[in-house]
Amino acid sequence: MLNDLTARMEAIAKKLKGEGKLSEDNIKTTLREIRRALLEADVNFKIVKQFVKNIQEKAVGSEVMKSLTPGQQLVKIVHQELINLMGDKNLEINLPNNRVNKIMIVGLQGSGKTTFTSKLANYYRKQGNKPILAACDIHRPAAVDQLKTLGKQLNIPVIHHASNKIKKIAADSKEFAEQNLHDLVIYDTAGRLHIDTEMMQEVKQLKEIVKPDYILFVSDAMAGQDAVNVAQEFNAQLEFDGVVLTKMDGDARGGAALSIKSVTGKPIVFIGVGEKPNDIEEFHADRMASRILGMGDILSLIEKAEASLDEEKALKMSKRLKKNIFTLNDFYDQLQQVKNMGPMDQILKMIPGVDQKMFSKVDLSEDTTVEMEAILSSMTEKERDNPDIINGSRRKRIAAGSGTSIQAVNKLLKQFDQMKVMIKKMNKGMKPGKMFGF
Ligand SMILES: Nc1nc2c(ncn2[C@@H]2O[C@H](COP(=O)(O)OP(=O)(O)O)[C@@H](O)[C@H]2O)c(=O)[nH]1
């Protein structure tokens, strides 16, 4: 998904994250690289200009946070700007079960409307709705057949009519939904290869007849900036509520994804990631921004860490560590603090100053973390303070108490020993991680 853009932005971010200091010069270079990456992704140049300007202003004005390196902080600013660009708020689609909700799907021919119509029905059925599909693309018989086939595959009724009058199909759909207690009608509509007045008139007429709760505009992500002009025109005529970007699984450059929200003011709600009924994803600007910068959800982990860690405790910990004091109690404390933030191995990756290589030998996946916590909580305070006293019979008791095995207890003690060695090494060589004090 957006592979080229992602590769370039990822490279920029990676370089930055390593920077302990930022000079005016390397900020300038970074901004130039970002600018080029976006232009090559076919993002509208005005949007790019504003984007770079925003970053520059924020980078200059912001205070450097203690827990992030300046490079990481700049990445964070870029990340936030990407979020603002793609949509800082989402469209909330509410489809209560006690009424017939109506969603109209519009867009150019070939953009993926019919495919998306069936994907959306499938999606909402999983959420507890009972959808039907209305075949309002009346100009091409093949279009009706396509929807009928998709409906049959999913076992979702498709309403169509031989007269091919949209008024009739709309009325039939309403009646069918009411009589059979369906709470959602999704209208597939006709598109053309280009905007044309006749098509617009027809969709506008359908809007007036149906009075949809939501209109979603479907756009082919591969179409780049062109798509943005089409979106603008559809929005001017129909005032749609949200955007669907299809074919995001292809090699779309990203122009549409990054420009459409700021040009139309309407958020991207869903993306299509394939031709199958399940190839639909909710769009989240923050996740997409993280994806583009190649950092998974690490940024949100940073935020969580900042919100949940007790700075004073961390400072105390750091002082203890500097003196090479690290007991199982300390370990337990750390585990407690980070346990709600996600897998430890991921958290460790984002801590400034932590040498990843040192931790590569320690298994810190989520499962192990849960097990570790169970074992640690089955020890007495005294045992955690002085692990040397944990002899065979104590190991047996701890294993039984934590519902694990003696091997698991042994493993934890061994890992703890390894950690102590690492800490000693770190104290000799580099500074320990600021936040967790490891
Ligand atoms: N790879 C991929 N293909 C898609 C996606 N959505 C639609 N398509 C394909 O795009 C083509 C046009 O889709 P269709 O739904 O008929 O577009 P419509 O003319 O707007 O109704 C079809 O071959 C679909 O299988 C998607 O998200 N990913």
Ligand SMILES: [Mg+2]
């Ligand atoms: Mg179609």
